[in-house]
Amino acid sequence: MPFIEPGDRTVFKMPENYFKDFEANLEKRLDALEKEKVSSNGLLQVQTKAKKFKFSMETHRPILYMAAMFVLLLFSISLILNLSSDKTSSSLRLSAESQTPSATTSVPTAEDYLINSIGAYGITEYYVESEYLK
Amino acid sequence: MEKIDEKELIQMFSDENQRRKAFSILVKQYSESLYWQIRKMVLSHDDANDVLQNTFLKSWDNLSQFRGESKISTWLFRIAVNETYTFLNKERQRNQSNFTDLEDVMIQNLQSDPWFSGDEVALKLQKAIMTLPDKQRLVFNMKYYDDMKYEDISEALGTSVGALKASYHYAVKKIEAFLSLEL
Numbered sequence: 001m002p003f004i005e006p007g008d009r010t011v012f013k014m015p016e017n018y019f020k021d022f023e024a025n026l027e028k029r030l031d032a033l034e035k036e037k038v039s040s041n042g043l044l045q046v047q048t049k050a051k052k053f054k055f056s057m058e059t060h061r062p063i064l065y066m067a068a069m070f071v072l073l074l075f076s077i078s079l080i081l082n083l084s085s086d087k088t089s090s091s092l093r094l095s096a097e098s099q100t101p102s103a104t105t106s107v108p109t110a111e112d113y114l115i116n117s118i119g120a121y122g123i124t125e126y127y128v129e130s131e132y133l134k
Numbered sequence: 135m136e137k138i139d140e141k142e143l144i145q146m147f148s149d150e151n152q153r154r155k156a157f158s159i160l161v162k163q164y165s166e167s168l169y170w171q172i173r174k175m176v177l178s179h180d181d182a183n184d185v186l187q188n189t190f191l192k193s194w195d196n197l198s199q200f201r202g203e204s205k206i207s208t209w210l211f212r213i214a215v216n217e218t219y220t221f222l223n224k225e226r227q228r229n230q231s232n233f234t235d236l237e238d239v240m241i242q243n244l245q246s247d248p249w250f251s252g253d254e255v256a257l258k259l260q261k262a263i264m265t266l267p268d269k270q271r272l273v274f275n276m277k278y279y280d281d282m283k284y285e286d287i288s289e290a291l292g293t294s295v296g297a298l299k300a301s302y303h304y305a306v307k308k309i310e311a312f313l314s315l316e317l
Contacts (some may be wrong), residue, residue, distance in 0.1 A: 011251055011252030011256045012170075012173055012174070012249065012250060012251075012252075013248075013249045013250070013251055014169075014173075014179050015181075015249075017181070018171075018183075019165055021164055022161075022165055022169075022183070022186070022187075023158070023161050023162060023165065024192075025187075026161060026187060027158070029187065030154075030157075030191070030194060031253055033191070040205055050280075051282070085286075095254060097291070
């Protein structure tokens, strides 16, 4: 078996100074890769921060929604209350106005006439005098 | 070439400031032997160059994880072997879509390769070696071309000496059978 002997690799050639060039090329490629890694790390950090913010927004979203709903509810309740108080005050005002007799519109009754003609002082005086007389 | 003890080199790997320097030494020390292992598997110089670059880039990526449980040469050799297998599998898949055998394509390329200076017999031997499965081819190359001891091959590939002997024996038989038909 003449060919099965510890062989040499002289049948394979390679360019001159290949290993020196290889080292230099590899160094260049490593430099480029390291730079790329640094820049991608920066980008990754920004992305991670954005992701964290998004995550916190997502986890807190129900709470935020509930808070917003609560504020909206309070606002609408206060608005309704304001409106209703306005309505009642205006209706009260209206009713008060309607109850107060105005000089122009109301017709004086007999009672009114008596009260107006006697007056508060006159009645007390009347009673006091009548007590003394007794 | 600056030769540094393995222990010292491993210590340098763990220090971030010295890692790059250690890696340069590593490349200087092992690029040639790794190149030849890869070259005998992929045959073309350009492909061997690509695979060798990928090997070192992968080792750079995993350098911080290297704890010195095995020899640096063994660790690098295993990365190189994995990268070679990955390359060959990818090429096989690419050629499958064209209904061609990678082995035939590699031999055809070798015939016109300016970096191959073998005669017709050398080319036929390469053809015969190409008929072997990848792992058997690797064992054959390490024994036939580099005259490595079975113990060293066993350490590098993580295969028992007995299995390696059997593998080499069958490889030689297959090559003999192929060449007896060809020559």
